[in-house]
Amino acid sequence: MPHAHVNGITINYEIDGPDTGKGTIVLINGLADDLLSWGFQVPALVDAGYRVLRFDNRGIGKSDKPRGPYSSKLLADDAKALVDHLGIKGFHLMGVSMGGMISQEYALAFGGDLRSLTLACTYGTADAFCQTMFAMWADLAKTIDVPFVMRDVALWAFTGPFFNERPKDAAEFAAAMASLDMSLEAYLAQLAVIQAHDALSRVKAIKAPTLVLAGEEDILIPVRLSKELQQAIPKAQWKTVPGGHACLWETPDPFNQAFLDFVRSASR
Structure with a gap:
């Protein structure tokens, strides 16, 4: 996979699909997820005629992992430096979870780059429930290890029926989390992103056509917080799809369809 040295670090990235003239979609992944986490989305987006840029945020995968927090x-600045390096302009941006927080900051600072903005399974500002949960993740990571935390997160990211109806898939996700190659220092550096993100009072300045998308059974980032974010962004659209926080993996078809429907509407 290609690399780019931008914003003081080396970022690992991948571009999928040809430039058909429809435009480019830039994807920003969540906490402890590398660019491979978009495996259920990229084929559908490329088949729909879009070129796709995905990359490893600093701290994960093959990108650099400098000291945090x-x-x-900062991660929005990384994304900006990468798209500028690649000469990508007028693109559709989607971020999931932590990626949605990064995308909010991108839209606030560099909104002129965007044809549309999709904020999935995310919030503008964490509530006390989320902050307590994040503090617990930090304690578990320090006391046990990062893969243990991610196994726990995977349990709560999916819905009950997923475990009942797709035990093989559930086991594969658990195994992937258990083998996660991420140091404690890098994990805590990324965890600080979601702990400190506080944009709810500022997102009213977002001008790009925006969709806030949520898994209807999300209990990691409660749906009410995503709804609160949507209500704070002028003219932002709202959509829920089946599944929980990991709806992009649990129910990728409705997730992808909701996203593509919005991107097409924003392109008219």
């Missing part, structure tokens, strides 16, 4: 603004 990181912030959503």
Whole structure:
């Protein structure tokens, strides 16, 4: 996979699909997820005629892992530096979970780059429930290890029926989490992003056509927080799809369809 040295670090990225003239979609992944986490989305987006850029955020995968803590603004600056390096302009941006927080900061700082903005399974500002949960993740990572935390997160990211109806898939996700190659320092540096992100009072300045998308049974980032974010962004659209926080993996077809429907509407 290609690399780019931008914003003081080396970022690992991948571009999928030809430039058909329809435009480019830029994807920003969540906490402890590398660019491979978009495996259920990329084929559908490329088949729909879009070129897709995905990359490893600092701290994960094959990108550099400098000392933290990181912030959503810092990672938005990384994304900006990468798209500028690649000469990508006028693109559709989607971020999931932590990626949605990074995408908010991108839209606030560099909104002129965007044809549309999709914020999935995310919030503008964490509530006390989320902050307590994040503090627990930090304690578990320090006391046990990062893969243990991610196995726990995977349990709560999917819905009950997923475990009942697709035990093989559930086991594969659990195994992937258990084998996660991420140091404690890098995990805590990324965790700081979601702990400190606080944009709810500022997102009213977002001008790009926006969709806030949520898994209807999300209990990691409660749906009410995503709804609160949607209500704070002028003219933002709202959509829920089946599944929980990991709806992009649990129910990728409705997730992808909701996203593509919005991108097409924003392109008219």
